[in-house]
Amino acid sequence: MSEVAIEDRAGLDFVLALRRAWATELYPQLRHEFDASGAKGDARAIAKTVHRLPTYPWFAWLERGSQKMLWRAVGDAIEHQAASIPFLDNGPSTVELDPTFDLPDWYTEWDIHVQPGGIWSSEAAALVYELGARLVMLGDNDDYKFHRLFTETAIxxxxxxxxxxxxxxxxxxxxxxxxxxxxxxxxxVDLSGPCLELAAARSNERNLALRYRQADATATGLEDKSADLVTSTMFVHEIPQQILPAVFAEASRLLAPGGVLRFLDFHFTGDAFRDLAMIEHGTRNNEPFLPTTMQADLVAMARKAGFADARWVAFDERGAGRLDTLQWPARAEWHFPWAVLEAEMAAPAQAEDSR
Ligand SMILES: C[S@@+](CC[C@H](N)C(=O)[O-])C[C@H]1O[C@@H](n2cnc3c(N)ncnc32)[C@H](O)[C@@H]1O
Structure with missing residues (x-):
């Protein structure tokens, strides 16, 4: 990615400062007002109280408003760079695109994360997504250390x-x-052709040989029992709840006995205020399936698909990564309740036993 021009940098820096203030000042202030209200109950029960707190209109508007500003600033930066996806030429990675591929309606009818045009509509959309995804983590995911932490501690x-x-x-x-x-x-595997082309180009820049394939995660077209690890990060909460069983079924079909499943996503914390903020984040950030997916019993879905020992553990992206329990370290600022869904396909001996 080439450098962002100085006039665009100013716009991006402003949006990032705004988002940081939202996370580190407005969210704790809202929490403070909520704690002082004495309201009790689960996320649904406390919603009315939270909506009447003095800081709530600022908090709620700025969450969505700053996201829209982010995409505008990022879109401008990409347009001014006249950036394009580098040609794949003869690098080690490959991409398998399907020109007849029909994207599901549930995927195209929402501008996910409020990104105009979504992440699938054009080459520029993929580049905007790439720059936005780096910035949206407020500098915490430069060099994608979050994903390295997942790979190093959760796999x-x-x-x-x-x-x-x-x-x-x-x-x-x-x-x-x-x-x-x-x-x-x-x-x-991904639905977005432009994202896959960018993925292959960026892999080549890193001299990494990966295979990218345009397919639905519910029907990858890969061979039965051909994999021994199936992963996903930040993926599950983007899938409608009724489609998730097919995702687990596909993972189960792909994995050989003893194969491993690791999905990094979000989990409710049991802290009603945080959980409500997360549910409303889904709505304000155009992640329409997040609230119901977070309420779905993914452990039961995994078991039904043939996985043994399914469980959630917390993931601390600023600390140790994968934790052994579903408890997160206390932090005052807004942050995602990251967690890893872990499961295994029965090993051959167990498979025999259960027959
Ligand atoms: C938030 S992004 C996460 C990307 C990446 N895993 C990461 O951590 O940066 C979710 C991705 O899932 C893809 N996706 C959504 N539904 C899908 C499906 N049914 N099959 C394959 N990919 C899908 C989207 O196109 C998007 O690229």
Missing amino acids: PARDYRRIVDFGCGFGKSAWPLKQRFAQAEVIG
Whole structure:
């Protein structure tokens, strides 16, 4: 990615400062007002009280308003750069696009994350998404250390032969897998053709050999039992609840006995105020399936698809990464309740036993 011009930099810096103030000042202020209200109950029960707090209109508007400003600033920066996806030429990564591929309506009818035109509509959309995704983490994910932390702390050390990453986007979740498990064939699957082209180009820049494939995670077209690790990051909450069982079924079909599933996503914390903020984040950030997906029983879905031992553990992206329990360290500022859904396919001996 080339450097952002100085006049665009000012706009981006302003939006980032605004978002930082939202996370580190407005959110704790709203929390303080809520605690002082003495309201009790779950997220639904406290909603009315929260909506009447003095800071709430600022908090709610700025969450969505600053996101819209972010995309405008990022869109301008990409337009002024006249950036394009580098040609794939003869780098080590490959991309398998399907020109007849029909994107599902639920995917195209929302501008996900409030990004105008979504992340699938053009080459520029993929580039805007790439720059926005870096900035939106407020400097916390420069060099994509978040994804490296997931790969290093949440994935068991094994000699994987094939790893499939569902919803790989422009590749930042897939590269660390290849970097850590160099012997494995790593396949990134996504619906967005432009994102996959960008993923392959960025992989080539890193001299990494990955395979990118345009497919729905519910029907990848890859061979039965051909993988020993299926991953996803920031993917599950973007899927409608009724489609999730098919995602687990596909992971189960792809994995050989003893295969590993690791999905990094969000989990409710049991703190009603935080949980309400998360539900409303889904609405304000155009992530329409997030509230219901977070309420769905993914452990039960995984079990139903044939996984053993499914469980959630917390993930601390600013600290140790994967934690052993579903408890997060206390932090005052707004932050996502990251968690890892872990499950395994029954190993051959267990499979025998359960027959
Ligand atoms: C928030 S992005 C996460 C990208 C990447 N895993 C990361 O952590 O940066 C979610 C990705 O899932 C993709 N996606 C959504 N639904 C999908 C589906 N049914 N099959 C494959 N990919 C899907 C989107 O196109 C998008 O690239």
